[in-house]
Amino acid sequence: MKTESRGRPGTEERLVAAAVTLFSRKWYGTVSVAEICRAAGLSNGVFYRYFTTKEALFKVILGRVLDQIREAVEGVRGETPRERVRNFAETIIRFSEEHPDLISVFREGQYRHIEYERRLGLIYIHALGSSLGGEIGVPEYLFALGGLRFCAIARAFGHAPVDIPSTCDILTDGIFRGQAFDPAKVFGGTASPLPLPLEESARDRLLRSGRRLFGEKGFFETNIHEITGNADLSVGAFYTYFESKETFYAELIERVGHDVRAFISRNLANPDAGPPNALELELRGLWLWVVYLSIDKWCYNIVREAEFILPQAVRQYYGAFAAGYRKRPPHLRVGATAPGVDEGTAIEYLMGVAHYLGIKTAFDESATNARLLVEGLGGYLSRGLSDFLA
Numbered sequence: 001m002k003t004e005s006r007g008r009p010g011t012e013e014r015l016v017a018a019a020v021t022l023f024s025r026k027w028y029g030t031v032s033v034a035e036i037c038r039a040a041g042l043s044n045g046v047f048y049r050y051f052t053t054k055e056a057l058f059k060v061i062l063g064r065v066l067d068q069i070r071e072a073v074e075g076v077r078g079e080t081p082r083e084r085v086r087n088f089a090e091t092i093i094r095f096s097e098e099h100p101d102l103i104s105v106f107r108e109g110q111y112r113h114i115e116y117e118r119r120l121g122l123i124y125i126h127a128l129g130s131s132l133g134g135e136i137g138v139p140e141y142l143f144a145l146g147g148l149r150f151c152a153i154a155r156a157f158g159h160a161p162v163d164i165p166s167t168c169d170i171l172t173d174g175i176f177r178g179q180a181f182d183p184a185k186v187f188g189g190t191a192s193p194l195p196l197p198l199e200e201s202a203r204d205r206l207l208r209s210g211r212r213l214f215g216e217k218g219f220f221e222t223n224i225h226e227i228t229g230n231a232d233l234s235v236g237a238f239y240t241y242f243e244s245k246e247t248f249y250a251e252l253i254e255r256v257g258h259d260v261r262a263f264i265s266r267n268l269a270n271p272d273a274g275p276p277n278a279l280e281l282e283l284r285g286l287w288l289w290v291v292y293l294s295i296d297k298w299c300y301n302i303v304r305e306a307e308f309i310l311p312q313a314v315r316q317y318y319g320a321f322a323a324g325y326r327k328r329p330p331h332l333r334v335g336a337t338a339p340g341v342d343e344g345t346a347i348e349y350l351m352g353v354a355h356y357l358g359i360k361t362a363f364d365e366s367a368t369n370a371r372l373l374v375e376g377l378g379g380y381l382s383r384g385l386s387d388f389l390a
Contacts, residue, residue: 011042011046011049011050012050014040014041014042015036015037015040015042015046015047015050015051015057016057016060016061016064017040018036018037018039018040019031019036019039019057019058019061020061020101020102020105021039021101022035022036022039023058023061023104023105023108024100024101024102024104024105025104027108027219027220027308027309028058028108028112028308029218029220029221030220031054032054033047033054036054036057058105058109058112059109059113059116061102061105061109062105062106062109062113062116063116064102065102065103065105065106065109066116066119066120066123068095068099068102069095069120069123070123070127072091072092072095073088073091073092073123073124073127073128074126074127074130075091076088076091076127076131078131080389081131081132081133081388081389082172082389084131084132085128085131085132085168085171085172085385085388085389086168086171086172087131088127088128088131089148089164089167089168089171090164090168092148092149092152093148093151093152093155093156093162093164093167095152096152096153096155096156097152097155097156100156100157103152103153103156104157106120107153107307107308108307108308110359111304111305111307111308117359121141121145124141124145125141128140128141128144128145132385132388132389133388134388137376138360138373138376139372139373139375139376139377139379139380140376140380140385142353142356142357142360142373142376142377143353143376143377143380143381143384143385144171144380144385145356146352146353146354146355146356146357147167147170147171147348147349147350147352147353148167148171148349148352149352149356150348150349150351150352150353150355150356151167151345151348151349151352154348159315159318160322160344160345160348161344161345162344162345162348163342163344163345166340166341166342166345166346167345167349169338169340169341169384170338170341170345170346170349170384171384171385172384172385172386172389173338173383173384173386174338174380174381174382174383174384174386175334175335175337175338175341175346175349175350175381175382176277176278176279176282176337176338176381176382177337177338177382177383178337178382179277179278179279179280179337179382180279180382181277181279181280181283181378181382182273182280183375184270184272184273185270185273185274185276185280185284186276186280186283186284186287186374186375186378187284187287187371187374188270188272188273189267189270189271189272189273191263191267191288191291192266192267193263193295194259194262194263194266202231202233202237202240202241203241205231205232205233206227206228206231206233206237206238206241206242206248207248207251207252207255208231209226209227209228209230209231210222210227210248210249210252211252211255211256211298211299211302212230212298213226213227213230214249214252214298214301214302214305215297215298215299215301215302216298216301218301218305219245219249219305219306219309224238224245227248246309246310249306249309249310249313250310250313252302253302253303253306253310253313253314253317254313254316254317256296256299256302256303256317257303257316257317257320257321258320259292259296259299260289260292260299261320261321261324263288263292263295264285264288264289264292265324267288268281268284268285268288270284276332277332278331278332278333278334278336278337279378279381279382281328281332282334282350282381283374283375283377283378283381285354286353286354286357286374286377287370287371287374289354289357289358290357290358290361290370290374293358293361293362297362300358300359300362301362303317318351321351322344322347322348322351325347325350326343326347334346334347334350350381353377353381357370357373357374357377360373361373
């Protein structure tokens with residue numbers, strides 16, 4: 001971005017505002033500089049007086065979002081650590097509700113530019129540590145901010161009816177209260193891979209090809225000719241099975257979700273260690289999710305990008321996981337050990353923990369010991385941040 005001020009006052013802000021509106025409603029790759037200028041009521045040439053590229057403008061917006069979030073969370077006050085933490089949680093939820101466009105843009109930004117996600121993480125860590133009166137690390141961050149951010153987004157965009165008091169209760173006192181975990185039940189035994197077909201149909205070959213290409217290059221950077229070429233099929237064969245690239249992508253997302261759920265379900269039980277309690281079941285599911293990501297390194301890229309291209313398909317992806325939680329036996333149901341906590345909110349919170357654990361292990365090479373993270377999460381899922389609040 002060029003720092004000098006040119007043209008009439010407000011021109012730069014008009015470009016930024018137009019870009020926020022467009023980026024929040026459309027995938028970054030589909031928005032052009034010309035479209036931004038039209039939305040701002042400006043000529044194309046004006047754009048380059050303020051920004052060198054579309055990417056430069058996008059990063060300016062991401063930086064501004066970080067500044068606004070920092071200002072909001074650093075302003076949290078309260079008489080006690082517990083009150084400050086609850087106010088911290090409500091501040092994040094309310095910020096998402098009041099600024100859905102900014103949150104939408106940043107969510108794409110964290111996928112495209114992981115350094116901004118890391119910077120936001122540091123902002124949250126500092127602010128939460130100040131509220132608690134102590135230092136926090138990665139497990140505390142994943143428990144507190146993973147669940148909280150996911151709940152905030154679900155509430156702001158109407159994905160789920162998240163209850164704010166329940167979210168705060170989970171943060172301060174956990175979900176699986178009073179439960180401990182046996183590491184053998186969480187990490188022990190062996191994991192069976194999903195069965196592989198001895199012969200693939202043409203449809204399956206196309207989906208396998210698309211899975212790798214979308215994971216490596218992204219949706220917009222991959223064309224149908226590449227998908228069919230890698231599957232050794234004609235373009236005509238693609239349209240025999242799929243109406244468009246979008247319908248192909250939607251089925252791919254459904255398959256990814258099915259495979260993840262099938263792998264976790266297949267390996268949840270460890271017959272050598274005995275039946276798990278609710279906490280052990282949750283932690284084993286998290287561990288199996290990490291293991292799956294090490295096997296299928298493309299699946300997370302596909303789902304994350306789809307959030308901005310086929311949001312309804314992604315809501316169905318997470319909805320299937322939520323439905324699985326609700327099918328558990330009563331004594332293993334989420335929230336069974338947390339009286340007064342809304343079950344739907346607890347499910348969203350846990351999916352958020354898994355989501356950000358996935359980001360940490362799939363995209364962030366600094367997460368070198370996922371087992372320690374899962375073990376650390378066990379204590380917080382049981383007690384919340386209560387040890388800091390005594």
